[in-house]
Amino acid sequence: MDSSKPLKQQITFGKFENIDLRVAKVTAAPMAEGTKFPCRVISLDIGPIGTKTSVGQYALIDENELVGKNVIACVNLSSREMGPYLSEALVLGAPHPANPADQSQAIPLTVSDQATPGSPIY
Secondary structure (H helix, E strand, O other): OOOHHHOOOOHHHHHHOOEEEEEEEEEEOOOOOOOOOOOEEEEEEOOOOOOOEEEEEEOOOOOHOOOOOHHHHHHOOOEEEEEEEEEEEEOOOEEOOEEEEEOOEEEOOEEOOOOOOEEEEO
């Protein structure tokens, strides 16, 4: 991914407030089958919100490194079909240094294990 991309169009704080970012604990992250790019099916515990599934390009991260981590997830996006899976949340990430040129493999953004799943990110 090109870090020299120009900034996106500026938005108002009100529009930003519409994005619901939460702490989510990863409970499982097996490799997906039948997706266009290598992905993981990430099960998320979002505390009182419940559980959601996120399908994302985190294939370069070992499942053992993901499970138990508190990640940042956007929980109010519309569901998205990813191959045979339905992704209900988006785990935020940054480009993985070993990302192949034709993919968007990522490193998840994490927060302290002291943060409670379901807590808002602000």
